[in-house]
Amino acid sequence: MMAALYDAIAVFTVVYFAMFIPVVAAGGIIAPGNPLMSAYMLAVIYGYFVVCWTRGRTLGMQAWKLVILAGEGERRPSVREASVRFVGAALSLALGGAGYFAALFDDQHRAWHDRWSHTWLRLRVTGRDGSGTAR
Numbered sequence: 001m002m003a004a005l006y007d008a009i010a011v012f013t014v015v016y017f018a019m020f021i022p023v024v025a026a027g028g029i030i031a032p033g034n035p036l037m038s039a040y041m042l043a044v045i046y047g048y049f050v051v052c053w054t055r056g057r058t059l060g061m062q063a064w065k066l067v068i069l070a071g072e073g074e075r076r077p078s079v080r081e082a083s084v085r086f087v088g089a090a091l092s093l094a095l096g097g098a099g100y101f102a103a104l105f106d107d108q109h110r111a112w113h114d115r116w117s118h119t120w121l122r123l124r125v126t127g128r129d130g131s132g133t134a135r
Contacts, residue, residue, distance in 0.1 A: 006060030011045055018044045046086055053082040057124075067124045070117075081117045088113030 022040060023030060030037050052058040056076050057067050068085075070077040077085065092099025092112050099112030106115075114121060 003058070003060035003064040003066055006063050007058050008060075010059045011048055014048050015041055015044055046083075049086050049089075050079060050082040053077050053085060053119075054079055061121075065124045067122050069120045069122055073120050073122065077117065077119050081119055085113045085117035085119055088116045 018041075022037060049058065052061075053068050054077055056069075061067065068077060069075065070081050088099065089111075103109050103111040103114075110120065113119075
């Protein structure tokens with residue numbers, strides 16, 4: 001949950017600075033509720049998570065030494081898997097966090113979006129030689 005809090009701060013910051021582009025392009029304030037602005041913000045948030053997940057982890061995950069793996073835990077997720085995970089995580093949040101809460105009762109401790117996208121959230125353990133493995 002702390003990684004999610006860190007990521008919320010990171011996403012807020014990314015969206016905040018990304019908002020400058022359309023505001024400057026429009027030459028002023030953009031009306032609240034503008035559908036193009038909402039779509040743009042959603043695209044920025046999607047881009048943040050998909051790029052980070054396909055590289056293995058978000059900023060929050062990095063701070064808490066977590067890594068996301070796909071398949072049987074041997075590779076990084078593809079863009080498709082990260083996209084499914086993004087939609088699933090959004091759906092879980094829209095349902096009051098039910099998908100996240102379900103991980104507490106899952107035998108493999110996987111949230112809905114991890115099950116649907118065939119991904120795993122693992123702790124990254126660093127050895128004395130600096131090499132990292134996930135468990």
